[in-house]
Amino acid sequence: MPGVPPGLRGALPVLIALPVVVVFELLLAGSPFATYLLSIMGVNIILAVSLNIVNGMTGQFSIGHAGFMAVGAYVAGVLSLSLKEIALSFLPVAVSDQVFLLLVLLLGGVAAAVCGFVVGLPSLRLRGDYLAIVTLGFGEIIRVFVQNTEMFGRALGLSGIPQTAGLGMVGFWVFVVVLVARRLAGSSHGRSLWAIREDEVAAEAMGVDTTGYKVRAFVISSFFAGIAGGLFAHFVPIINPGSFTFVKSMEVVVMVVMGGLGSTTGAIVAAVFLTLLPEALRSAFAAMGAEGSLAQKVDQIRMPVYGLLLVALMLLRPQGLFGTKEIWEVLPRWLPRRRKGLA
């Protein structure tokens, strides 16, 4: 961003983005389906981008992201259930609801971040697949815990959470996580993370506190996973353990890898694509003989097809959509190119 006074540069994206999300929200207020789909998409983007900070940038292989999401979702959910009937006297209800939402989201995020820290600690000793399986195990433990806790609604799940998370809020957090990821990547801290991914020993020898950075990567990423969970809990009518299984974690990992490890924009594109894919298949199948007797079976075919598409995509583009690069680095030359490592 040339020609922008440095003082403003920090705030500029905020100033641009906030009106955009608000406009978005107003435009789509009329069509719940689009709103819902976009919200799910937003949550997936947050998950993918945040997981990318650990898996992509730091090269630590974590597959327990759904666990952190669950923590955020349930903490935030329980909190706003208890705050449901309360409003701020000096604000209109709608606004005060948003204030509370922001509050519980943050709390949920912090709770998830603490868990992230606890899970991050093993990463000081474990490598590769062993770390992976530990994160997976953690995710499952969280699920079992929720399933056995009366407060969390056990198997039935938690319903009646005020549906206060509009597109605006989701969009805002999407924007925040992307901003954080990009600026991290551009900062010396981000470079330290890259360094750890590339060669831990060398990084350590060059004065990078590898253990510290790894843990902090976990903390940040799980914080946003928690936020994603919190948002999820505030526009999906009911959250139950079935939504946070390791299959969910896998979906997020798939997004990250498909986007290209370390590529924030890649993660975003992959998240968007993989969220729309099932709906697209649905439309496609509905289009061909919707009410035929086949149509009843059609919707079942989506998931197997989804699986096969994954295989095909990885075979076609093993390095992910953009490799480790960002989208503008792989776009055609005539577009103004930007140097890697600048936010």
Add this chain to the structure above:
Amino acid sequence: MRRFVPMLLAALAFMVAGCEKKTQPASPETETSKQTAQGQGGTAPATPPVADTPPTPASSDTLLLGVATSLTGGQATFGVSTRNGIELAIKEANDAGGVKGKKLAVRVYDDQGKPEEAAQAVTRLINQDKVVLILGDVASSNSLAMAEKAQAAGVPMITPSSTNPAVTEKGDFIFRVCFIDPFQGFVMAKFARENLKFSKAAVLQDNKSAYSIGLTDVFTRKFTEMGGKITGVESYSQGDTDYRAQLTAIKKAQPEAIYVPGYYSEVGVIARQARELGLKVPLLGGDGWDSEKLYELGGTAIQGSYFSNHYSPDNPEPRIQKFVADYKAAYGGVPDALAALAYDAANVAVDALKKAPDSSGKAIRDAIAQTKGFPGIAGAITLDEKRNAVKPAVVLKVGDGKSEYVTTVNP
């Protein structure tokens, strides 16, 4: 940073000071409508959006019904039965000339047994496909998710087999054609205590299914109230196939019966393993048992066990026999309770569509609410003011390849 923290605290204090009860009443309808208003960005006015957005049918000569149920995932087998039941009902309705000269069409979406998918499917059905009415799901948590959306959009919804009371409490557009957990739990407790004269029972519940937990709670409470003793509650998770550990633990307490409020997919195997471990006492269960697969999975082991159900497929009534025959012809195999209930739900819907003056959400809702003594396969359906079906339950005894009717328990 140093100055930042106190400021934050101050702000918090201010907010806490400013807290107060929300002014408007929290009756389900306004509550949910307000929520959706928020859901759409806190911008829409806090009035029920029911009136101002009447869903219009897909096209003039067909009425489109929406179904969302789990066709894949852990509960797929129940979803498939549900789908078949509905499909059959609609086919028959169309053969009978449809509704007011219009053909009926169903659009079935898979929710993979996940609430968020269910909500997504329903939102799509309502807003993209413009269905006039929604049927589904089996699992209560999914139905709850769907109910929220349907209620908000003012599209009536009938759940065939979600037995959790909370579902219909979501609002006045949500109906159900089956009895609810508390009643079913009570039925089996009563039967075990009074007919079978059991005084010691153990419970083996499916910890992954709210349905199973719900039944367990009621059964244990009622059974102890009636002077029985629960020797212990063990749990498994849907999808397990080895229950020996639980059964070995149960065996120690030497109960006279084991209450297994799970789904047939597990119960059959449980029975086999119980016998294998030398547990000869009968198993007791609920409508989740009902499927001909039960006899295949349970073999001789399951024989002599009892379960409460919505109907008995060998009820001589011609109406029922016809249904069973048609279903066999169409899908091969005796329809299970889920299929029967789905069939009923679909028929109630068709009936309501016939009665309703127009196909607006409100009109159909009122028509459904009128349903009285509707001759369903699974007993006559009368909807009470809570929009739940009030109907008797039957208790069946598992025999060889089929189960005999034992008794009927009225609410």
Add this chain to the structure above:
Amino acid sequence: MSSSTEPTPQQLADAPLLKAEGVSITFGGLKALTDFNLAIRKGDLQGLIGPNGAGKTTAFNVLTGVYKPTQGEVRVGGQKVNTLKPHQINHLGLARTFQNIRLFRALTALDNVKVACRAEAFSDAAAHGVAAAALVRGGVLTAIAANCRTLVLAGWWKSLLLTPRFQAEERRITEQAEHLLEVMGLLHRRDEEARNLPYGEQRRLEIARALGTQPNVLLLDEPAAGMNTREKADLMVLIRKLRDDFSLGILVIEHDMKLVMGICEKITVLDHGETIARGAPEQVRSDRKVIEAYLGDSYLETHGGAA
């Protein structure tokens, strides 16, 4: 960090930048390094030689904290570092290159160096010290506290808010990195991925990266390996230049006698982990033990068996 052996300013002043006293390390039964002594002061340019498997690289790893010495102590800038982590030792002013090149392969040459020139290296170091120490003590809560503190101290929030100060910092880092690339004659490779650089340039990039951490002592592990005579000649000049321009103490591991003899004022000879000779090049060259150790090795070939 280890507050027990906090040296007085006076000591710090006249202590050698890097000092190893009676350092030994054993893997299982094997004695990889026995009673190793070394002192490097500002402006020194020393060599560490010995036949293959003599324990040269092991010595490097002990000095830089990759291995913990089983006996003896290592002092950097007068401070005992036996228990410290490599990055903490690095913060005290000790940098190294690797025998088997260990660049951040997927990063550009510039970023490789920028990783080394960390922002506010010292508050960073301090903060990380706190976190690490807390972790060592094992208290999760203390560790959490330390971590939050680190997030603040290490200025992550600055990078997120993109404060003017942070931008200035980034600019400084970039300039510094570019300067180093220039010194090592790599500026034309600025935006190339490290893995695509030719071998010789990769070695030089490693040196540039090491310099990025603003060290007082630089350890070079076979910097000339795989270079041809011309490149080696240039390298000799370069190393001297670095020593003077950055006022470093340099310790070189090298097989090539000519190079070592050419540039080093003082040479330590290792064989089977034992120090068999130490002194000026000509002393070492004429030392019996050394010749024995090298018998039939490149040394005799290059010097026609002179003894």
Add this chain to the structure above:
Amino acid sequence: MAQLLQHLINGLASGTIYALVALGYTMVYGVLKLINFAHGDVMMVGVYMGYATAFALGKQAQKSLWGVVLIFLVAMGGCALLGFLIERFAYRPLREKPRLTALITAIGISFALSYGFQLDIGFLPGAAPRAFPEIIVPTEWLIIGDRDVVVWNWQVMSLLIAVGLMVGLQYLVFKTRFGRAMRAVSYDHRVAALMGIPTDRVIAVTFMIGSALAAGAGLLYAIKDTSVSPLMGLYVGLKAFVAAVIGGIGHVPGAVVGALMLGLVEEFVVGYAASTWRDAVAFGILIIVLIAKPGGLFGRVAAEKV
């Protein structure tokens, strides 16, 4: 006391099944350093193959010895083929690529198989579980007291088979020429190729063996728990994987020990503590083991050469 004994037996029984599946995981990982997430689903497919064969044979034949042998052969052969195809078309093209990509294809295949078999279209079985025919007529092998403790013939059988296979694998890996090739490949398949080892063939064969093992394990599993369903692979696969990691993935006896351990722990947690916490405990143990020994019980993490 009797109860304890019964739990012990049950635990061992399920442990041995985990072990057989875990062996497959461990072999493939050892050679390819790839977590083959589709392994469990390959097992599931194998079981359905056996199921189909059993029906083709009919009630009598399927119980006869040769019938049983045939069933096992068909299932294992079929899975070997399936494994070969998966390796050839989904993994081999990605061998030189970052390992994560292969992992994703593995997940993709896992989805395709486990969801695909839930369809009730064509030959696909549909979601509902089926009762697996009693191809091995269960008979009490040992009865203590008034059926206080019962040991069944198939429990003994599967234990013997598991141990036998473990010994066999151990021999294969450490005593045979092929085993040497395997180890060479697992150490560094590029160098191995340079040494004239037909890397592709070795990996393919390893995959086929692993898949065949999975099928065998699956059949024993189906005999034990008398049912087969499309999702069985998911649950068993995950548990087996955990077992393999506990034992130190890539380490054959380790996998078996880990699996038996897991089986027993689960059994006793359910039997004596809260059955609802079974999985949590299983994973808790996994985590504790890994934090205590980052390479699993028997595996060791290769120290990086600096």
